[in-house]
Amino acid sequence: LTVLNAGRRYLKAEDLSGKVFVTSGLGGMSGAQAKAAVIAGCVGIIAEVDEAALLKRHKQGWLMEICNNLDHCIARLRDARKNKIALSLGYHGNVVDLWERLAYELDTTGELLVDLGSDQTSCHNPFNGGYYPVQLGFEEAKQLLSTNPGKFRTLVQESLKRHVAAINRLADKGMFFWDYGNAFLLEAQRAGADVEKRGANKTEFRYPSYVQHIMG
Secondary structure, X not given: OHHHHHHHHHOOOOOOOOOEEEEEOOOOOOOOHHHHHHHHOOEEEEEEOOHHHHHHHHHHOOOOEEEOOHHHHHHHHHHHHHHOOOEXXXXXXXXXXXXXXXXXXXXXXXXXXXXEEOOOOOOOOHHHHHXXXXXXXXXXXXXXXXXXXXXXXXXXXXXXXXXXXXXXXXXXXXXXXXXXXXXXXXXHHHHOOOOEOOOOOOOOEOOOEHHHHHHO
């Protein structure tokens, strides 16, 4: 319902075939995103750093394909988008790398490859394993979390700034992003990322919440 209503509200589209939804998370709360994308008829690209979560969703049949290569990921996205194939593709890697690659494709080809975007990392708990920084691999980040939580926190906040910068680049060209109620925008703001709404007070963000804008 969230994905369908995001399409209706932001894209003015009842039919999401050929539209691309990019997000992150295939764990407990976020695992349904892959299935939702296919039910809605769009191309869903979902990044997940934990391979165990990816494999679980794939085994359940909720996730159609898995890849760990961004070149392959972009190629599959382009093909499914062009041919209007409903697809759920799990990218085994950090969502920041995925967002930055999509921004790079926009800058080098002029092609906006994503229509809808969101995030379901556990940003309500970003410094204790809910969000993994792009600068490190999953296992390396877990080790740093246990040995140097202060450094881990710094890397998370740097990662959030990069995360938002890539989203902003794409949103400026017409991609519609929303907050999934996971404190992503709040933690990004605390990290110093550019998420505040222009000309508004500091409690307003440039992107909406699904609770207010979509489910309502």
